[in-house]
Amino acid sequence: MGGDHAPHEIVAGAVHAVRERGLRVVLVGSPRVLYEALADHDATKEVPIVRAEEALSMDEGALASLRRPRSSIAIACHLVRRGDACAVVSAGSTAGIVATGRLRLKGQPGVLRPAIAVALPTRPTPALLVDAGANAEAKPEMLVQFAHLGAAYAELAHGITAPKVGLLTIGSEAEKGNKLVRRAHELLQSSPGIEFAGNVEGYDLLSGKVDVITTDGFTGNVALKTMEGAVRYAFSELREAIEESKLARLGAAMQRSRIRDLRRRLDAEAHGGAVLLGLNGTVVIAHGATRAPGISAACALATDLSAAEIVTAIGERIAASGRSHRLW
Amino acid sequence: MGGDHAPHEIVAGAVHAVRERGLRVVLVGSPRVLYEALADHDATKEVPIVRAEEALSMDEGALASLRRPRSSIAIACHLVRRGDACAVVSAGSTAGIVATGRLRLKGQPGVLRPAIAVALPTRPTPALLVDAGANAEAKPEMLVQFAHLGAAYAELAHGITAPKVGLLTIGSEAEKGNKLVRRAHELLQSSPGIEFAGNVEGYDLLSGKVDVITTDGFTGNVALKTMEGAVRYAFSELREAIEESKLARLGAAMQRSRIRDLRRRLDAEAHGGAVLLGLNGTVVIAHGATRAPGISAACALATDLSAAEIVTAIGERIAASGRSHRLW
Numbered sequence: 004m005g006g007d008h009a010p011h012e013i014v015a016g017a018v019h020a021v022r023e024r025g026l027r028v029v030l031v032g033s034p035r036v037l038y039e040a041l042a043d044h045d046a047t048k049e050v051p052i053v054r055a056e057e058a059l060s061m062d063e064g065a066l067a068s069l070r071r072p073r074s075s076i077a078i079a080c081h082l083v084r085r086g087d088a089c090a091v092v093s094a095g096s097t098a099g100i101v102a103t104g105r106l107r108l109k110g111q112p113g114v115l116r117p118a119i120a121v122a123l124p125t126r127p128t129p130a131l132l133v134d135a136g137a138n139a140e141a142k143p144e145m146l147v148q149f150a151h152l153g154a155a156y157a158e159l160a161h162g163i164t165a166p167k168v169g170l171l172t173i174g175s176e177a178e179k180g181n182k183l184v185r186r187a188h189e190l191l192q193s194s195p196g197i198e199f200a201g202n203v204e205g206y207d208l209l210s211g212k213v214d215v216i217t218t219d220g221f222t223g224n225v226a227l228k229t230m231e232g233a234v235r236y237a238f239s240e241l242r243e244a245i246e247e248s249k250l251a252r253l254g255a256a257m258q259r260s261r262i263r264d265l266r267r268r269l270d271a272e273a274h275g276g277a278v279l280l281g282l283n284g285t286v287v288i289a290h291g292a293t294r295a296p297g298i299s300a301a302c303a304l305a306t307d308l309s310a311a312e313i314v315t316a317i318g319e320r321i322a323a324s325g326r327s328h329r330l331w
Numbered sequence: 332m333g334g335d336h337a338p339h340e341i342v343a344g345a346v347h348a349v350r351e352r353g354l355r356v357v358l359v360g361s362p363r364v365l366y367e368a369l370a371d372h373d374a375t376k377e378v379p380i381v382r383a384e385e386a387l388s389m390d391e392g393a394l395a396s397l398r399r400p401r402s403s404i405a406i407a408c409h410l411v412r413r414g415d416a417c418a419v420v421s422a423g424s425t426a427g428i429v430a431t432g433r434l435r436l437k438g439q440p441g442v443l444r445p446a447i448a449v450a451l452p453t454r455p456t457p458a459l460l461v462d463a464g465a466n467a468e469a470k471p472e473m474l475v476q477f478a479h480l481g482a483a484y485a486e487l488a489h490g491i492t493a494p495k496v497g498l499l500t501i502g503s504e505a506e507k508g509n510k511l512v513r514r515a516h517e518l519l520q521s522s523p524g525i526e527f528a529g530n531v532e533g534y535d536l537l538s539g540k541v542d543v544i545t546t547d548g549f550t551g552n553v554a555l556k557t558m559e560g561a562v563r564y565a566f567s568e569l570r571e572a573i574e575e576s577k578l579a580r581l582g583a584a585m586q587r588s589r590i591r592d593l594r595r596r597l598d599a600e601a602h603g604g605a606v607l608l609g610l611n612g613t614v615v616i617a618h619g620a621t622r623a624p625g626i627s628a629a630c631a632l633a634t635d636l637s638a639a640e641i642v643t644a645i646g647e648r649i650a651a652s653g654r655s656h657r658l659w
Contacts, residue, residue, distance in 0.1 A: 173552040222550055232534035
């Protein structure tokens with residue numbers, strides 16, 4: 004029920020995931036609304052519906068999750084809690100999803116705070132930005148855990164062994180940055196199980212220098228949105244520059260398909276959205292503007308992560324880091 | 332003496348500023364080195380040299396400014412202090428420039444902390460990001476002052492009356508963000524002399540939604556470098572996409588000049604660099620990689636800001652805001 008294009012694009016994405024990817028998808032929300040949307044695809048028999056009479060609106064934040072125990076996101080989390088589903092996918096309000104996830108699925112043992120991981124379009128493998136917005140305030144110990152959450156994701160989803168972890172700050176020297184990152188730097192240097200590559204700067208989000216970038220949710224969210232805005236800006240400026248010239252327009256016509264491919268690759272949708280890590284269950288948060296292809300990709304990502312047992316992998320990492328800490 | 336391409340590109344930029352812009356430039360540094368560089372342009376008679384035997388290296392940070400009272404940046408600040416120069420331009424280590432500027436020029440009365448303002452390539456007028464990295468830690472009151480510093484700059488340099496100020500955070504609602512920005516939001520709403528447009532997000536750095544974006548130096552620096560990295564990334568990906576196809580290459584040839592123009596406009600250099608605001612004197616910090624054209628532009632920016640008496644304008648704003656605060 005969540006997302007700028009709900010229910011139709013969400014339902015279309017679910018139908019695509021079922022028909023084209025062979026995934027098993029359950030829709031959670033208003034039966035009438037979802038049934039009608041499924042009917043548009045003659046898919047009423049292919050995709051089961053679980054009733055949820057309420058839904059969080061996009062502008063509802065964290066508190067709504069407490070006010071609405073029967074919201075579609077709450078019910079979806081409940082299905083995972085009960086073992087009737089392996090993961091949740093939502094394009095609803097991020098704050099609402101995070102708060103509901105924490106309330107219904109609970110954080111994994113030893114995890115201080117769940118965090119949002121977003122895959123950035125670096126090559127050959129994506130770089131993971133953690134936390135991309137779940138925790139506006141963070142403690143140094145949390146940044147170490149975010150590194151573990153991201154490393155587990157990078158190992159399972161991107162097949163990277165011993166993922167390189169960078170700490171996002173404003174200079175490469177250890178003493179650069181604010182109190183939070185200076186202390187986090189010390190902790191990361193002495194964290195078993197983390198391949199710490201040192202400080203990274205804003206430039207490095209897309210440079211492919213590291214596999215995981217750990218940061219607090221405030222800095223991470225500002226950086227992520229700045230990146231998206233800058234890429235969009237560069238392309239729109241380019242389009243304008245091209246349209247100013249007839250010759251250039253002709254040239255552009257010749258490369259239109261190339262540019263379309265490129266834009267698609269840079270498009271966050273193609274990466275299936277953000278993942279809320281550290282809960283007793285997998286939750287994929289699709290961008291609010293996501294359309295059917297992105298929802299289908301998010302369903303695939305959710306299935307892959309849960310099949311790879313990312314929750315178990317994170318649990319083991321956190322437990323091991325906890326033990327190593329107690330040794331001191 | 333500072334910058335990746337010192338002394339030759341710096342000297343070439345100074346010569347350009349003198350010959351093409353009719354500015355009066357004094358070079359501060361090693362007389363022998365600078366004289367030789369000037370000789371390459373037959374400019375030894377056109378650009379005076381002030382002796383400074385020492386210089387901060389690019390990797391020297393804040394402490395170096397204390398260790399080196401005779402560094403070129405320290406002497407340059409001293410010239411402004413004495414009234415022998417109206418402004419300082421340097422492409423040296425930012426940390427070194429900020430520390431030396433605070434030490435030699437001192438902060439203006441009532442200014443809690445000097446801050447770095449960077450002009451972003453929005454249109455029709457640039458948007459100013461303040462603080463872009465001078466203060467890794469900030470208090471809410473500082474963010475209000477950064478807004479005043481940026482507003483004074485926008486009024487004088489960009490001719491904007493009542494510049495719109497945005498607070499950089501992770502959501503448009505007032506309650507979004509961390510403690511720092513939530514408190515800053517309250518203060519900005521009740522700050523006379525500031526046209527507060529509310530919260531802005533990373534997307535808005537280049538959207539032209541506001542004229543001034545206030546943030547702490549940590550977030551601002553991460554956002555700035557993320558933006559630069561993302562724009563560079565988009566262009567390099569585009570180049571690759573184009574080179575993969577012969578037809579597209581032909582098309583690209585047709586638009587090469589357009590793309591070159593665009594890149595130049597997006598290039599930070601064209602904007603003459605960052606400005607350190609809040610000191611008893613104007614200090615322009617050119618990017619370390621700046622070459623002659625950027626240095627020349629930085630000299631023009633420094634001249635314009637000092638001719639517009641930005642120090643006085645900031646002093647009046649801060650004094651007025653101080654008075655209004657005392658009224659409560």
